[in-house]
Amino acid sequence: MSQPAHMDIETMLRLALAPVDPPDSLKMRVETTLQELTDAAVDELEAWEIGAMRDPRNWVRPLAAGAVGVSAGTALVVLRVRAERKKRAAASSNPLDLVGRTLRAAAGEARKIARRD
Amino acid sequence: MDPQHKARLDADFSDLYRVHLRDVYSYAYYRVGNHHDAEDLTEQTFLQAYRHFERAQAESDGRPLRPWLIRIAHNLAANLYRDRSRRPQTPIDDTTGLSTMHTTEDLVEGRDELARIIEAIKQLPEERREALIMRFALGMDNREIARAMGKSDGATKVLLHRAIKQLEGLVT
Numbered sequence: 001m002s003q004p005a006h007m008d009i010e011t012m013l014r015l016a017l018a019p020v021d022p023p024d025s026l027k028m029r030v031e032t033t034l035q036e037l038t039d040a041a042v043d044e045l046e047a048w049e050i051g052a053m054r055d056p057r058n059w060v061r062p063l064a065a066g067a068v069g070v071s072a073g074t075a076l077v078v079l080r081v082r083a084e085r086k087k088r089a090a091a092s093s094n095p096l097d098l099v100g101r102t103l104r105a106a107a108g109e110a111r112k113i114a115r116r117d
Numbered sequence: 118m119d120p121q122h123k124a125r126l127d128a129d130f131s132d133l134y135r136v137h138l139r140d141v142y143s144y145a146y147y148r149v150g151n152h153h154d155a156e157d158l159t160e161q162t163f164l165q166a167y168r169h170f171e172r173a174q175a176e177s178d179g180r181p182l183r184p185w186l187i188r189i190a191h192n193l194a195a196n197l198y199r200d201r202s203r204r205p206q207t208p209i210d211d212t213t214g215l216s217t218m219h220t221t222e223d224l225v226e227g228r229d230e231l232a233r234i235i236e237a238i239k240q241l242p243e244e245r246r247e248a249l250i251m252r253f254a255l256g257m258d259n260r261e262i263a264r265a266m267g268k269s270d271g272a273t274k275v276l277l278h279r280a281i282k283q284l285e286g287l288v289t
Contacts, residue, residue, distance in 0.1 A: 009285050010253075012234045017254040022142035026156045030163055034127075034134060 184264035
């Protein structure tokens, strides 16, 4: 008899302590800060490249860093595009429209990040 | 720091943030009881995590970093409580989150049990309440909770067991 009661209370606890979605404003706040920190890393990398590119022995290293930079940039595009998803969903007339809006948003964010670089 | 290494760390940290933002925010919300403080606490948690990420990643030895993040949030929340207790003009009710999270709509349709549970959670000692938040709001297992709370796996199991038993006693 005690086992079903125990399961009941766990079910109720899951309901009482349901996960809370962070507001979009918080996502923007934190992501902006992270973006600034990442930009600082990119600036540092560029400064290093200018000096190092004169020596062919160092050419492999910036290529690898560039690949990492692309990954970081991609992560930021994804974060930003995901953050705006609810707005796009509300504005979309159908799922196809939503896909189109999402692709356009991703392209826009990628362009923004590329311009900053 | 090697710029390439920093760029890699930033990418890893972006992933950590994306995966665990909701966990940290949920923990913060149930811990401090209002959205305003929960947002500040969440942001501070990630900023502090960013500062120490390299070391944490190196020491994690491949283990998940969620307990480490929650431990940061836990420590920051404790500091917030301590600071607030020194300034009585800005009192906080550490359990308001539990009651304000659920609207009237949630509590209708025979959900008296839920209301009783919420009231009972408020009466638990802080450590038991925290363990329940980690288990039920964040879905952490015993090992993760143990790491977040700085306890052994066995002590965490007992803590959770006692918390649930105490709740049962309070709601029946």
